[in-house]
Amino acid sequence: MAEVPDKVSLEGIEAKWDAAWEEQRTYRFDRGKPREAVFSIDTPPPTVSGSLHLGSAFGYIQTDAIARFQRMRGREVFYPMGWDDNGLPTERRVQNHYGVWCDPTAPYDPDFTEPPPAEGGGKDKAVRSLARQNFVELCHILTAEDEKGFERVWRDLGLSVDWTLTYATIDDHSRAVSQRAFLRNLRRGQAYAAEAPTVWDVDFGTAVAQAEIEDRETGGAMHRVAFQRADGEGAIEIETTRPELLPSCVALVAHPDDERYRPLFGSDVLTPLFRVAVPVVAHPLAEPEKGTGIAMVCTFGDTTDVVWWRELDLPLRALIQRDGRFQDEVPGWLTGAGAETYGEAVAGRHAKQARRAVVEKLRDAGDLIGEPKQLMHPVKFFEKGDRPLEIVTSRQWYIRNGARDPGLRRALLERGEAMDWHPPFMGVRFKHWVEGLNSDWLISRQRFFGVPFPVWYPIDEHGRTQWEDPILCAEDALPVDPQSDPPPGYGEAQRGQPGGFAGDTDVMDTWATSSLSPQIVGTIEPNLFERVFPMDLRPQGPEIIRTWLFATVLRSHLEHYELPWSDAFINGWILDPDRKKMSKSKGNVTTPADLVVQYGADGLRYWACKAGPGADTAVDQAQMKNGRRLAIKLLNASKFMLGVTSGAGAAGAITETIDRAMLAELAAVVDDATEAFAGYEYHRALARTESFFWHFCDHYLELVKSRAYGEGPGAESARAALETALAILLRLFAPVLPFATEEVWSWWREGSIHRAPWPAAEELRDMVAGDGDVEVLAVAADVLSEVHKAKTLERRPLRTQVARLVVEDVGDRLAALRIAEADVREAGVVEELVLREGPERQITVELAAAAD
């Protein structure tokens, strides 16, 4: 136990208590507790790629406040921390940071060491290509550094995580869990491989999933193009934004009920320039109002083409390759002039270049009707990508997600309904996402830094890879890297040989691993899973409901047939649309670490906790400043209270009515704050507590100050009340302001406040025995306010003596005032107090003459 300091300060308080908490193992999870006593949190593993943004800190702080409340309430809080380091963001960061590029065909260099960072961030300047293994090693090196930095920030913010419970989505344990879950999905038929048209990013060279696609308004042009009818009876005009796909055209499609085109269904037309005969077909997805009401189907311009191609059983005439270029070779279905045109205008070009050339040719041939019309239209992009997605056919791994299985879809919707969402409206985002799923979850990525698929393929004696017949890794041999480990029964020398094997070269999408976070943390050490799963809480951001949250529900449903957690807490969005401008023009800093220096962790936490669940929030340094002010006020008020009570313990009886009134009010605050916190409404708990606290300082403390200092009969009552109130107020504030409250607690109590029990209103009520007439405090505070006001208006110091104070009021209020009369006179420096019964409140303050 420390002394009450002469001068209070928040300087260095974060470092001091972080070290103390670590040393005292304050937040260490007690592995011995049964499931009912545990509150387990499925902490989001932040993406470790560079620096931590304020938006992340915002959500984690809110979660921490909830965790701290639950801990004080008696639950053993399971609060691990993970780092999401596998995947594309890390690869990209490594590429830019070191100026390197992964060349999967290059041989491994065993003597490789970390290169110096590239100049200028190395963006787009790959100065050096690396073997896959070397590249992966470099990813590990850089993420390890970033993770240290992240932990530092989390600690400075006061996150009460158990730092012995950490994982990374790329570490051995996570890879093993991820591979095991995949193998089980595969064995149960929930995962499968398929050769199919998939959405493809031509720059990253990988397939991407529906959840990672976004629409961007992009400039383009609408071209009206004429298709000659094969019977020579005129032409059909269509509109397209992608005329370069004409050589891939396989049909024209119109709505079955469209009278304009009905007579043509079944007949052929000739594609312009390329002169390929394609049929006119009918499909309900064709919209008569769009364009000319008839569209060209190409393999593939967009996902609708894929549907038409599949459902109308059209031929495959794909020409765009994985690098985004049209193939060099003239395809077999083009002949004569068409083949020539292809060679001149299309072959080997990117989509944009080919488009220009084809449009010129169309114009020359007279097949372009009018001029292209510029327009803005939505185009699909990979959310991390820079160029429009293409659709290419490739072999990929999928997990069934209900998109093509109504029963599974319904089951997942029911899971969503069974969950408690905070705030509730976030649940509809989940619902809409599940309802809108249109394809199974594509989990394979043609990348390097990720969890490999634990499968190999036999190669027959003719050198053909047997894709349909994968060799699965045994669960006890996980994690495995099929590109460096041979499958059971084979030797490494047989890799790539006839009669040998080939390892799967793909890695899993990051979400395929992070969706197993409950399983990963639950098996981070033995005998843990049944103590923490299903978990209590999933906190996360709103933008990853469709990815992380949905995928976690799916994996848990498939593996355990239950919800992974009972409650989902979705934090709001940080509104800082113009971050750069803000920091430049105002010279402000916006990284969490800088803000901690400026406002203290408690100040930053106060700002974050002012925002309710799901509430979008502006970065507001004024609020952080106010939080810091509150923390300092707490220190000062505590210093004062402990100064008069000597921290001797609330031994004496609380006899004065006004003291009892204050405690009765505080009991109501405890009730409200507890209820709010329990319902994840920490912002209300804070507002209620804070509001009480300021009134407490401004009115109650002023009223009882003199009495508490003195030796009179009421002194003991005041001191006991002060000490009781302080012990409760500190605990009410502890989840939001862990540093300031711990500091004060340490002045007079043993142990950490964060392991102290949450206050119970019942204890307070027992103490005041129901006799806490709140009117006494209210009337006293009101009269004192009037006295202060009079002095202020007269521009006199507040300690100015009041020669005569006349209070006229109704009987009840006068009676209440009489009870607190001594305190009011002391606090107001009142010489003579006259109470007079009257119909309404009227207060007259006569100040003593000025001294000069």
Place this chain on the structure above:
RNA sequence: GGGCGGUUAGCUCAGCUGGUCAGAGCGCCUGCCUUACAAGCAGGAGGUCCCCGGUUCGAGCCCGGGACCGCCCACCA
């Protein structure tokens, strides 16, 4: 095109199941060094609670319509 949030003092926001709900902090103005706190205290100015209808004895709060802002989803002809 569909959906979800939001619109309350100059700024950032509270206002829970309709009746002291017209509030807080910041900013602004005026005082006050009062032995916990000047990183403070006391006081003050400032709002047709987006608009239009409706329900009700009574509506920021409920219902209908509309406007604007943000976000999410949607098959890019």
